[in-house]
Amino acid sequence: MNPAGASVGENILEVHGVDVRLSGRKILDRVSFNIAPGEFTGLIGSNGAGKTTLFRVILGLQPVSSGSVVFGGSTRTGGPTRPRTRARSRGHRQIGFVPQKFLLDPDLPLRARDLVGLGLDAHRLGVSRPSRARRALVEEMLEAVDATRFADTRVGRLSGGEQQRILIAHALIARPRLLLLDEPLANLDLRSAHEVVALLARIAREQQIAILISAHEINPLLGVMDRIVYLASGRAVSGRTDEVVRADVLSKLYGHHVDVLNVHGRVLIVAGAGEDTDLAGHEVAFPDSGVH
Amino acid sequence: MSHFLTPVFAPGFFASEAVHIALAVGALVAIVTGTVGVFTVMRGQAFAGEAFGDIGTTGGSGAFLVGVGPLWGFVIGNLLAAGAMETIGIQRTRGRDLATGIVLGASIGLAALFLYLYTASHSTTGVTVTILFGSAFAIASSTFPLIALLSLLALAITITLYRPLLLATVSPEMAAARGIPVRAIGTLYLIALALAAALAAITIGSILGTALLVGPAASALRLTKRPLLAMLTAAGIGIGAMWLGIVLAYDSYEWPPAGHGWPISFFVVTIVFILYLISGLPGRQRHRGENLEQPQPRLHTVHESQ
Numbered sequence: 001m002n003p004a005g006a007s008v009g010e011n012i013l014e015v016h017g018v019d020v021r022l023s024g025r026k027i028l029d030r031v032s033f034n035i036a037p038g039e040f041t042g043l044i045g046s047n048g049a050g051k052t053t054l055f056r057v058i059l060g061l062q063p064v065s066s067g068s069v070v071f072g073g074s075t076r077t078g079g080p081t082r083p084r085t086r087a088r089s090r091g092h093r094q095i096g097f098v099p100q101k102f103l104l105d106p107d108l109p110l111r112a113r114d115l116v117g118l119g120l121d122a123h124r125l126g127v128s129r130p131s132r133a134r135r136a137l138v139e140e141m142l143e144a145v146d147a148t149r150f151a152d153t154r155v156g157r158l159s160g161g162e163q164q165r166i167l168i169a170h171a172l173i174a175r176p177r178l179l180l181l182d183e184p185l186a187n188l189d190l191r192s193a194h195e196v197v198a199l200l201a202r203i204a205r206e207q208q209i210a211i212l213i214s215a216h217e218i219n220p221l222l223g224v225m226d227r228i229v230y231l232a233s234g235r236a237v238s239g240r241t242d243e244v245v246r247a248d249v250l251s252k253l254y255g256h257h258v259d260v261l262n263v264h265g266r267v268l269i270v271a272g273a274g275e276d277t278d279l280a281g282h283e284v285a286f287p288d289s290g291v292h
Numbered sequence: 293m294s295h296f297l298t299p300v301f302a303p304g305f306f307a308s309e310a311v312h313i314a315l316a317v318g319a320l321v322a323i324v325t326g327t328v329g330v331f332t333v334m335r336g337q338a339f340a341g342e343a344f345g346d347i348g349t350t351g352g353s354g355a356f357l358v359g360v361g362p363l364w365g366f367v368i369g370n371l372l373a374a375g376a377m378e379t380i381g382i383q384r385t386r387g388r389d390l391a392t393g394i395v396l397g398a399s400i401g402l403a404a405l406f407l408y409l410y411t412a413s414h415s416t417t418g419v420t421v422t423i424l425f426g427s428a429f430a431i432a433s434s435t436f437p438l439i440a441l442l443s444l445l446a447l448a449i450t451i452t453l454y455r456p457l458l459l460a461t462v463s464p465e466m467a468a469a470r471g472i473p474v475r476a477i478g479t480l481y482l483i484a485l486a487l488a489a490a491l492a493a494i495t496i497g498s499i500l501g502t503a504l505l506v507g508p509a510a511s512a513l514r515l516t517k518r519p520l521l522a523m524l525t526a527a528g529i530g531i532g533a534m535w536l537g538i539v540l541a542y543d544s545y546e547w548p549p550a551g552h553g554w555p556i557s558f559f560v561v562t563i564v565f566i567l568y569l570i571s572g573l574p575g576r577q578r579h580r581g582e583n584l585e586q587p588q589p590r591l592h593t594v595h596e597s598q
Contacts, residue, residue, distance in 0.1 A: 059469045097469035108334060109513045109522045110462065122459035123470050125452050127520065154517045155462075170466070180469075 011070075012037045012177050012210045013058065018067035020053055026234050027053045030067070033229045033238035037177065038208035040201055042221040045231030051214040052100060054231070055180050058212075059097060071095065072177060096171030096209075100182040104156035104163065112158065112166045113151040116141050119170035141169040145199060161192030165199070172203065179203070181213040185220055193220050200224075218245065219266045245269075302543050314428040314538050314556070317439055321491045322504070322530025324443045327523045328450050328488040329509030331481060334519070335461050340377060340482065341502040344489035346396040346403075347373040348498040352423040353406035362423060363435060366490035366498065367442065374486040378479050426497030426557045428538065439494065442487050449484040453477055458519060495534070496557035504530060507564035511571035533563040 013035040020028040028050050035041050045051050056062035058069055068075055072094060096119075117138045121128050128134070142148045145165040150158055155166055164184050171179055181200070185193040201224040204211045215221060218228075228245065229238040232253050237244050244250070245267055247260045261268040305311055332341055351369020352362040376395075407420045422430060431439075450457070460467040460474045468474050485505075492501030512525035537559035544554035 061468055095469070097466060099463060099465040099469070104462065105334075107513060108462065109330075109517050109519050110458075111517050114518065115462065118455065118459050118462075122455050122467065123472055124455055127451060127454045152517075167466075174470075 010036055012039075012072060013212075014070040015054075015058070016068045016070070018054075018057055018069065019065040020050075020057060020062060020234075021065045022053075028057070028064075029234040031231070031234070031236045032067075033227075033236060035178070035210045035212060035227070037210055038204055039210050039226045040204045040224050041210070041212045041227045041229060042218070042225040043212055043214040043229045043231060044216070044218050044221075045214070046216050049231040050234045051231055052182055055097070055182055055212075055214070058178075058180060059095060094175075094177045096174060096176035096179040098164070098167045098171055098179075098181040098184055100186070106154065106156040108154060108156045110155050111152050112147060112155050112162075113138050113142060115155050115166055116147075116151075116169045116173055119173040137173060141173045144172065144203070145169045159192070160187045161189075161196060164188065164192075164196050168196075168199065168203075172207075172209070176209060178210045178212065181211070183214050183216070185215055185217070190220075197221060197224055218269070222265075222267065300543075301539065302546065305539070305542050308542075309433065310429045310431075311538065311542060313431050313433055313436065315535060317431055317436065317495055318428060318534030318538060319531050320439065320443045321495045322508070322534050323527045324446050324488050325492050325504045326508050326512070326526030326528070326530045328446055328484050329505045330512065330519060330522045330526055331450065331457060331461060332485060332505055333509045333513055335481075337482075337485065338502065338506045340485060341489055341505045343377070343396055344370045344373055344486055345493065345498050345501050347399045348490060348493045348501065349423060350399045350403040350406065352493065352498055353403045353410065353419070356410050356419050356423070357406050361432075361435060361438075363438060363442075363490065363494045366493045367487065370486035370490045371483065374479075374482045377482065421555070422497075424497050424499045425555050426493065426495055426500065428495050428534075428556045429541070429553075431494065435494075439491065442491055446484045446487040446491070449480055449487075453480060457481055496560050500557045500561050503561045503564055504533075507561075507568055508533065511564075511568045514571040529564070529567055533560050533567065536563055 011034040015031055015033050018028050018031045019026070031050075031054065033041075043051055043054065053062060057064055058071070060069075117128065117134065119141075120134065120137065139148070142151045145168050147162065147165045147169060150162055155163060158166065167184075168179075168181075179200075184196060188196065197220055200211050200213065203209055212229075213221065222241065225241055227238060228241050229236055230244050230250065230253060232250075233255075235253060237249055237253050245260055247258060250260060250269060251257045256271065259270050261270065329341075332338060347369045348366040351365035351367075351372075353365070354369070355362045355365025403423075407423065410419055421427070456467065456472045456477055459470070460472060460477050464474045467477075488505060489501050492504045496504055508526040508529035509522070511529055512522040516522050516525055537556050540559045541553055541556040545552070547554065
């Protein structure tokens with residue numbers, strides 16, 4: 001289901017019918033969606049829905065059982081027989097990645113600005129030569145994520161929100177065309193989460209970098225998403241938020257009835273009365289913030 | 293002016309060839325262990341250094357038994373151990389306890405047998421002390437080229453891999469996402485670590501080698517927040533500890549029980565330990581302006597009070 005199926009030329013990322021099986025279990029089941037340049041896409045799903053696996057597929061780190069991923073016009077993943085052939089392709093560094101649950105050792109001898117600098121040239125051998133151009137670029141990135149203030153602090157001693165900013169700068173400095181963020185809001189308080197989302201939306205708009213951000217909670221992303229990819233038990237629906245976050249669409253995806261409720265501008269997705277509560281406990285995206 | 297220094301540098305110190313070699317090897321090995329050790333501490337691989345110590349003991353004593361230099365035994369033993377660690381996945385925390393308990397125990401048992409067989413046939417116990425606790429004054433000048441070669445190799449691996457290794461250390465996932473071959477880089481680094489451990493073993497003994505690998509690096513990481521600076525600092529601390537240890541060990545020939553001299557490794561390890569304690573003194577990091585920019589106090593007063 002892909003109501004906003006744009007034509008081939010204008011997408012930065014196309015995921016076509018991707019199946020992933022790990023030891024016989026289906027992790028992703030015919031997942032398809034497209035992302036256009038500069039688009040802000042939310043990948044919504046509960047824990048275990050397959051979000052991290054999908055990121056690994058897009059990065060070329062996870063072989064697919066069938067289907068394909070096309071990034072910037074070239075096929076990255078062509079099926080089970082060629083699992084990692086693209087791992088070293090140039091296109092790889094055009095995708096920035098911020099991994100899940102990032103907790104750095106507080107004693108790590110690495111200033112925030114050093115980690116940003118590594119984003120530029122960590123794939124090169126040897127020690128980086130300091131240059132004015134390199135310093136200026138790092139400084140510019142630190143400013144872009146509003147991190148100049150703590151640029152000289154050890155990264156591991158920054159708060160969760162500050163670390164996220166540094167990781168985003170680390171990913172952005174390589175000038176990617178697509179930025180993947182795996183649950184960047186998971187460990188943040190409401191205010192930090194809001195700031196990170198606003199920062200990402202600004203980056204997508206101003207630099208025309210497509211953003212794919214995963215979350216188990218839809219509400220922090222509601223105002224900024226151009227598109228949503230909703231993942232449940234390895235299957236996905238995608239489209240504009242109002243096309244996807246509907247009782248009929250999500251009921252079909254979950255395979256049982258769910259209700260979509262609007263409460264004070266927030267969305268609650270709940271299993272319908274009389275449904276199997278096992279499934280509800282596992283699959284319902286339940287807002288942390290909307291139930292007070 | 294030389295007689296002012298006599299209380300420090302006992303007569304004959306600067307003329308002795310054994311001292312020259314000890315000073316040169318000590319400095320070289322301190323540079324290698326400092327550089328390699330910073331990554332060992334950052335990657336949480338002190339356990340691997342310890343494993344190399346135990347397996348190196350077996351290799352070194354086996355080398356004596358078959359009549360080759362102990363350095364060959366350390367190097368070959370450690371490289372085999374590195375291969376085994378990669379194969380059985382000792383790098384993963386879960387496999388570590390078991391491997392440490394069983395394999396390393398068996399390895400030390402084998403070393404005990406080798407040392408027994410050697411001492412039984414040569415009626416000397418000196419070799420046991422040499423293997424376990426090192427003997428920098430007994431390094432033959434003919435070994436020096438091999439030591440230099442191994443040092444350069446370990447340094448070259450670490451410096452060449454510096455950037456990808458650093459990112460893979462900070463976050464294997466981020467490194468993999470950029471196409472860095474994380475596993476291969478980890479294996480190459482383990483080889484550098486194996487070589488550094490062998491070099492530490494030849495100077496201060498297989499059992500104490502880890503102290504030189506981890507101690508100066510751990511102190512350096514407390515003193516600086518930049519990895520390259522930490523490597524230089526660790527190398528500096530290592531050289532200082534080695535040289536001071538050598539001077540004191542030379543002086544100790546005059547100390548009771550006279551005539552033997554105290555082991556260099558005792559002095560080196562003690563100095564390294566004292567420096568580690570000093571580097572952790574509170575207030576050190578506040579001087580450098582760290583944490584001052586934190587606007588609101590976080591939960592973590594725990595950290596700051598440490």
